[in-house]
Amino acid sequence: MKYFLFFLTTFCFSQQHTITGTITSNNRSIDNASVVVLDDSENMLGYTYSNNLGIYSIPINSKVNEKITISVSSLGYKKKEITIILSDKTLIKQSFELEEKAEVLNEVVLKTDQKIKIDSDTITIKTKYFTNDTEQTVEDVLKRIPGIEIEEDGTIKANGKRIEKLLLEGDDLFDKDYKLLSKNLDGKVLDAVQILKNFEDNPILKQLGDSKSVAVNLKLKKNLLNIWFGNLTLGAGVVSENRWKESLNIGLIRKKIKLLNLADYNNSGIKASSQISKSFPSYDIYRQDRYEKEARSVFYSNSGENTTFSNTQSIFNDAFFNTLAFNTKLKSNFSLRSVSYFALDEQIQNSLSTTAYLVEPSPIFNSEQKNYALQNKKIGSEIELKYSLNTKNYFTANIIFKNNPRRINDNILFNSDFVDVASKNNNYSFYNHLYHTYKIKGNKVLVNYLYFGTDQLSEKNKIVSPYLNEFFNIDSQALIKEKITNTITYNGIKSKLISKYKKIEHVIGAKIESSIEKNNTDFLVNNTQNTEYKNNLHFKQNSISLDNGFKYEFTDDFKLDSQITLDFNAFKSDNFSKLYTLLNSHNGLNYDSKKTGSFNLYHSFNQTLPQTSALINNYQLVSYRSFSKGILNEELPVLNSQSITLSHYYSGSSIRYSTSTSLSYTKSGKINASETTITNNFIFNNTAFVAGGDSYRFNFKLMNFIRKIQMATKLETQQTWVSAPIKVNANDFVDINTLFSTYIVSGTTYLEKPYNFDFTITQNRSYTTYNDSKSSNVVTKANCAVNYKLNETFIMELKSDFYWLDQNYTFLNAELNYTPKKSKFSYRMVLNNLFNENEFKISSLNDYTKTTRSIPLIERYALLTVRYRF
Structure with a gap:
């Protein structure tokens, strides 16, 4: 007490x-x-x-x-x-x-202006030695920095770990939505990139050390500090008149205040909304937690997008966004951070597909031609206050509001009949996080966390379908309406006491949480309520959780880590009430040596409850031809799984060399499966709980900077073997076995010559065995870019993308960059899809489904942009 x-x-x-x-x-x-x-x-x-x-x-x-x-x-x-x-x-x-320091670390000599500088847990990389002056954004620069990776969704990894934050001159402006910064800030403003190992944002928790997080800090050129800076870009198509690119950067970076306003408009396939995520829940028994819950979306309309090609080759959209972010020190111990944004995507996507369901007693065939139109807005604001009362008390308050209105019009020719879908959705989210960290005495820290939030999702769907109307025995042109409201509201408080002694770190924590979830569905057939497809369920959960974590150092290199969480959950729905006891544990050994790297052996046991959608007792329309429901008048079972993982990671004293390897096995107990019935016109899914299968995963990655040829290389493979139960048009569940394989080879050169290049070769393979049938899919793609500096002002770059599928596809793009000396203007010409590939087709055979899809591609165009930097 x-x-x-x-x-x-x-x-x-x-x-x-x-x-x-x-x-x-x-x-x-x-x-x-x-x-x-x-x-x-x-x-x-x-x-x-x-x-x-x-x-x-x-x-x-x-x-x-x-x-x-x-x-x-x-x-x-x-x-x-x-x-x-x-x-x-x-x-x-x-x-x-203080005396200046010059030292040698693995033949890396520390000088005033060096390429890579290492100081304790900070690695500083001068960007001018690793860029070729064609980079437009911070993300373009980070892609070329050894030791940093950019995943397809924009997530940044440093030293093989996903970063905690992307800082600007040591301060955080965007928190978890750092893609707004990396994808839009002008890359030319950067002087250096710092990789911060053992990163901890909380100064009191930082005293305990032992953080495993990584952050990246962006250092700006000194002439841009303490002044207003930015750029304005105007671009228009000179061959294809409907191509546009406009952007604006405005920034002020001072010690007490950092401010950025970033705006962009384009219609080249780069989505604005993809830069913003919905929520960021996280759980760390030894650090701060963050709980954010999401309401369940029900209705889904497939956009017909292609994920094989890049967005700039296959996405037809207009995208606009604007964000304003600042971080200011109101006092030396009191700071305020705020970020607000507005993003809009208007997308038109056409596609044609044919599908064969290889089911008993005979295969089912259908075709689908789509004209898909989407308007997607994301509006949000976040305010964070940080207050250090003294060396023992640290407070943080984080308030987040998000709104995501979305409209879809989907005109479909299904087989030989037209289907119209109009969907209007809105999603409101509000999250509040309050933290107080108190240092008691010695190495004892008390962390108190108070949180509450709500997430409300409303969906209004209107469908005109001759198949649905025949199913409900109404006129073929009658209108079907579905209104869905899903809301989750929750609040909780959590306290944990973290104690650290010479060889022991111990955590004991308790959490009390209450949440209410409401799922309501109104289903109108020809303006008449259909009670068989109406759902109105409420769920309430009151839980008490107890955490216990224990770390022990046998030696400086050899450690034990044991974590156990008990969750007592009083679950109550309209159908039943029950007290659940859930156990989750994570136990392992770690051997960490500077010479041999870090070895980890862990065993995990997890118990969870299924999503509450499993209790929906009437069918819901989840697409224009699919229905889904849960289990009728039954209580939720406990789902469980356990896994064992062996991993190894090694990194040299610099970022020049690293390897990571992991092998894991997972055995699932009871899992949430689906009983699927496919007819000529509809798909029906019923929730079922059955014994699960098992899976094996193997990952290996080698990153190496070859000094003799000045090239950073990466070799990577991922192998996943999964066995899972499936039931489709059958009386019993059977196992379906699938092997997913990925192979990646890439390289980037940093030659002190007028030319440089980078390349990536990726092959994705899948092999599936289902009943007596076997299927396989192989997709290979290669990307290559060559840039040539004709002189100090003119740079040319050629980019080629090759795809080996059912057919072979080749894309060739060119960029011409002209930057006059002592001028604030720069000019860029983008030539896209010079070979004018205009249609993409692919066939795939997965599980029991064979699909052939065709989509149009963005035609050849030329875009001229002028950028003014101030």
């Missing part, structure tokens, strides 16, 4: 001292130097950073005659420490003169 009182008040019985002074080197002030004060037991009493004059000041609570150590460090300088004994004077003056 006494620990919860610390959430509201803090008592201090020690005398307060203030330590102040200046930090210099060769009579020059050092700003942003780290100053840490430790007591005799190496517990942190306070910390700060020097200002632009090299001055620092730290208030501490300590006793007279107590021995303290003041430690000062800064990038490029030798660390310096001094130990003093406190007197009864409240003001202590202590200045430091």
